[in-house]
Amino acid sequence: MAQHxxxxxxxxxxxxxxxxxxxxxxxxxxDVYAAYGYEVIETPALEDLDVLVGSQGGDNEKLIxxxxxRGARLDEELDRGGELADMGLxxxxxxxxxxxxANHLNDLPMPFKVAHIAPVWRAERPQRGRxxxxxxCDIDIVGEASIAAEIELxxxxxxxxxxxxxxxxxxxxxxxxxxxxxxxxxxGQLDQPGAVYIALDKLDKTSSDDVAAELARAxxxxxxxxxxxxxxxxxxxxxxxxxxxxxKGTWNALEVQGISVRFDPALVRGMGYYTGQIFxxxxxxxxxxxxxxxxxxxxTARFGAPALPMCGFSIGFERVCELVETNAFGxxxxxxxxxxxxDEELVRCLVLARAKRDGGTxxxxxxxxxxxxxxxxxxxxxxxxEVIDAKTWAG
Amino acid sequence: MAQHxxxxxxxxxxxxxxxxxxxxxxxxxxDVYAAYGYEVIETPALEDLDVLVGSQGGDNEKLIxxxxxRGARLDEELDRGGELADMGLxxxxxxxxxxxxANHLNDLPMPFKVAHIAPVWRAERPQRGRxxxxxxCDIDIVGEASIAAEIELxxxxxxxxxxxxxxxxxxxxxxxxxxxxxxxxxxGQLDQPGAVYIALDKLDKTSSDDVAAELARAxxxxxxxxxxxxxxxxxxxxxxxxxxxxxKGTWNALEVQGISVRFDPALVRGMGYYTGQIFxxxxxxxxxxxxxxxxxxxxTARFGAPALPMCGFSIGFERVCELVETNAFGxxxxxxxxxxxxDEELVRCLVLARAKRDGGTxxxxxxxxxxxxxxxxxxxxxxxxEVIDAKTWAG
Numbered sequence: 001m002a003q004h005x006x007x008x009x010x011x012x013x014x015x016x017x018x019x020x021x022x023x024x025x026x027x028x029x030x031d032v033y034a035a036y037g038y039e040v041i042e043t044p045a046l047e048d049l050d051v052l053v054g055s056q057g058g059d060n061e062k063l064i065x066x067x068x069x070r071g072a073r074l075d076e077e078l079d080r081g082g083e084l085a086d087m088g089l090x091x092x093x094x095x096x097x098x099x100x101x102a103n104h105l106n107d108l109p110m111p112f113k114v115a116h117i118a119p120v121w122r123a124e125r126p127q128r129g130r131x132x133x134x135x136x137c138d139i140d141i142v143g144e145a146s147i148a149a150e151i152e153l154x155x156x157x158x159x160x161x162x163x164x165x166x167x168x169x170x171x172x173x174x175x176x177x178x179x180x181x182x183x184x185x186x187x188g189q190l191d192q193p194g195a196v197y198i199a200l201d202k203l204d205k206t207s208s209d210d211v212a213a214e215l216a217r218a219x220x221x222x223x224x225x226x227x228x229x230x231x232x233x234x235x236x237x238x239x240x241x242x243x244x245x246x247x248k249g250t251w252n253a254l255e256v257q258g259i260s261v262r263f264d265p266a267l268v269r270g271m272g273y274y275t276g277q278i279f280x281x282x283x284x285x286x287x288x289x290x291x292x293x294x295x296x297x298x299x300t301a302r303f304g305a306p307a308l309p310m311c312g313f314s315i316g317f318e319r320v321c322e323l324v325e326t327n328a329f330g331x332x333x334x335x336x337x338x339x340x341x342x343d344e345e346l347v348r349c350l351v352l353a354r355a356k357r358d359g360g361t362x363x364x365x366x367x368x369x370x371x372x373x374x375x376x377x378x379x380x381x382x383x384x385x386e387v388i389d390a391k392t393w394a395g
Numbered sequence: 396m397a398q399h400x401x402x403x404x405x406x407x408x409x410x411x412x413x414x415x416x417x418x419x420x421x422x423x424x425x426d427v428y429a430a431y432g433y434e435v436i437e438t439p440a441l442e443d444l445d446v447l448v449g450s451q452g453g454d455n456e457k458l459i460x461x462x463x464x465r466g467a468r469l470d471e472e473l474d475r476g477g478e479l480a481d482m483g484l485x486x487x488x489x490x491x492x493x494x495x496x497a498n499h500l501n502d503l504p505m506p507f508k509v510a511h512i513a514p515v516w517r518a519e520r521p522q523r524g525r526x527x528x529x530x531x532c533d534i535d536i537v538g539e540a541s542i543a544a545e546i547e548l549x550x551x552x553x554x555x556x557x558x559x560x561x562x563x564x565x566x567x568x569x570x571x572x573x574x575x576x577x578x579x580x581x582x583g584q585l586d587q588p589g590a591v592y593i594a595l596d597k598l599d600k601t602s603s604d605d606v607a608a609e610l611a612r613a614x615x616x617x618x619x620x621x622x623x624x625x626x627x628x629x630x631x632x633x634x635x636x637x638x639x640x641x642x643k644g645t646w647n648a649l650e651v652q653g654i655s656v657r658f659d660p661a662l663v664r665g666m667g668y669y670t671g672q673i674f675x676x677x678x679x680x681x682x683x684x685x686x687x688x689x690x691x692x693x694x695t696a697r698f699g700a701p702a703l704p705m706c707g708f709s710i711g712f713e714r715v716c717e718l719v720e721t722n723a724f725g726x727x728x729x730x731x732x733x734x735x736x737x738d739e740e741l742v743r744c745l746v747l748a749r750a751k752r753d754g755g756t757x758x759x760x761x762x763x764x765x766x767x768x769x770x771x772x773x774x775x776x777x778x779x780x781e782v783i784d785a786k787t788w789a790g
Contacts, residue, residue, distance in 0.1 A: 037759025109773030364432025378504030
């Protein structure tokens with residue numbers, strides 16, 4: 001029986017011309033980041049499970065694709081309660097970066113400005129338009145404790161989006177410490193603020209009433225919840241003055257540069273590892289964020305290195321690619337196809353084609369198909385403006 | 396206790412500036428392939444195990460990293476002899492391409508010329524310079540039964556290597572059908588020629604005597620083995636005349652174009668899926684091949700599609716990157732760094748930097764570190780030609 005031809009569940013193939021557009025988008029973004037002084041790195045797709053688990057990655061840790069141990073007697077492992085898996089596919093690029101920084105600490109400049117674009121994997125329930133493999137495009141600044149990091153990351157990210165043709169974005173700003181202060185001010189001291197954050201995170205998708213009901217069901221004081229959501233609705237700043245001031249510092253610095261920015265007191269970000277300012281990029285045409293990030297000071301300490309200041313911003317690559325027009329980067333190269341009858345013609349044309357290719361033209365030298373008309377149609381669909389008989393072609 | 400900071404066993408981090416060089420090499424290769432009319436695609440890193448296993452991938456099938464089933468009670472699975480894993484990381488790009496072609500058959504032009512660059516994973520015993528994650532850069536022609544495919548793939552691959560500065564390569568050519576004919580001519584009909592192929596594959600690493608001894612130990616007629624290795628040493632063509640003629644056809648077509656080409660009767664290629672001509676690219680400075688490929692007609696039939704002609708060539712990306720000089724693509728952009736005392740200076744410089752960045756200069760705007768000298772040294776190591784005090788900078 002034939003094997004099915006579909007990709008694995010929740011995965012997808014990327015066909016032409018989308019894959020080429022993705023390459024151009026990635027290059028354009030990385031070129032902008034390079035112009036800001038971010039250096040590219042790569043990390044492996046697979047990390048030891050100990051690196052990924054316990055990284056405060058929030059729900060994403062539950063979504064790790066785990067890789068079976070090699071060489072082990074798996075039944076014996078199970079019998080003695082051992083682990084069947086010892087590695088996993090990364091669910092983000094932030095945790096691997098912290099490990100990377102700890103691993104190469106002595107060789108890295110400080111501050112270290114780094115760009116990292118690569119696929120990540122999460123075993124989410126497959127649904128329309130959401131895939132289990134997707135690409136993140138991150139920049140991070142390591143070793144910068146001041147809001148110089150936040151300001152530059154936001155500036156560079158907005159500029160990268162602009163350079164791929166995405167204008168009109170707004171940076172939504174919050175600070176994990178202000179969020180916590182607001183929650184505790186109205187609901188009292190909490191041992192596990194995580195559940196409250198998860199409820200609040202839904203404010204951009206569901207109604208304020210639904211969120212209030214969920215918090216009430218969880219046993220929180222109804223009047224307190226009402227006051228909390230009220231301050232959120234009014235975008236009131238609450239919390240330690242120094243933290244308010246630093247948030248305003250980022251805000252002003254972006255506004256002065258003409259970047260649209262908004263304080264969003266209900267912005268949560270899913271990951272547990274954030275320690276300070278957090279941000280997302282919204283676009284008026286989209287119900288979800290194009291990019292997100294924040295400060296996650298100290299993550300390097302898990303890996304035996306000093307607790308360095310770290311701050312990062314991640315573009316959701318698939319999401320921005322959906323917004324990029326096919327012709328965003330100009331009309332592309334001229335494309336001509338030359339169809340040959342035999343190998344002799346083929347070789348002659350391959351030699352002739354060289355100069356034209358060096359001149360920037362795509363020259364597709366192919367054997368003439370039996371169905372000449374279908375071949376011509378196929379080539380025209382691929383953007384070939386001319387389909388030439390080799391006999392009449394002189395380069 | 397701190398988590399270790401090293402990558403998982405057999406994996407590696409790629410630090411600056413190597414990662415940027417890799418990006419440039421990949422882009423240059425893909426630009427050449429685009430100029431030949433190859434269209435880029437992407438396939439997921441994870442495939443259903445059924446796709447990878449039984450794909451005639453040879454020993455590589457034993458090296459698959461398998462991903463633990465999600466949601467299953469694993470102890471129950473084990474008890475009833477079920478599988479613990481349902482997906483695996485691809486070990487090459489050829490098997491996923493055959494699945495891709497079968498999946499998208501109605502939407503693809505024929506012949507379909509395709510480029511595919513991506514990491515693959517093999518759980519090989521880690522050793523110096525060999526990693527369990529590495530990148531392949533493939534081109535394939537689907538739907539071309541004639542040697543027009545072999546000729547163009549070899550031409551484009553050699554041209555891609557040239558464009559990244561690697562000259563002086565030789566294409567080594569063979570045909571699986573000639574290999575089989577030679578082996579059976581001297582050793583008689585074989586049910587399982589695979590073991591003989593594996594022994595012969597060592598001829599470029601070990602002595603002819605060692606290979607002869609291995610074949611004799613496996614019970615093959617010593618005189619026959621001697622004759623077989625003798626014809627190999629003399630590079631004599633043996634086998635069906637039509638197949639000899641088609642090999643000569645590829646050979647001539649490459650030679651006419653000035654490409655160095657050599658018949659290598661002992662060239663095997665590890666994969667079981669090859670059906671016709673096979674090739675590798677050698678470089679005089681290297682003991683191993685830079686690229687390899689061949690014809691693997693019919694692989695699409697496994698996936699319920701017609702048995703299409705397919706032929707491909709794969710560049711070992713890490714191997715070519717080792718040969719590429721750091722400055723292969725010119726001196727790169729000018730880089731200046733501007734160090735700021737506070738956020739106000741930072742914002743002023745971020746705005747000023749825009750025009751300079753648009754002009755092609757890398758402008759790294761950073762907070763001045765406490766240790767000014769170390770910061771300057773770090774920046775100079777990264778290639779910054781000027782480190783400027785923001786106070787004195789006017790853009």
